[in-house]
Amino acid sequence: MAEIKIQVKGYKCERCGHEWIPRKKEYPILCPKCKSAYWDKPKKKRN
Numbered sequence: 423m424a425e426i427k428i429q430v431k432g433y434k435c436e437r438c439g440h441e442w443i444p445r446k447k448e449y450p451i452l453c454p455k456c457k458s459a460y461w462d463k464p465k466k467k468r469n
Contacts, residue, residue, distance in 0.1 A: 435461040
C-alpha cells in the first residue's frame, strides 16, 4: 500500500490556542473550545 500526504486547512484560536478542522465550509463564528467570538483577533494589552 502506498503512503500519501494529505493536507487540510484548519483554524487556530488567537485566545486559547486551540486548533481545529471545521466540519462545514463556512467561516467559524466561535472557537469550539473557549466559545470566544473573537477567536480570530489577538488579545490587546491593557494599559
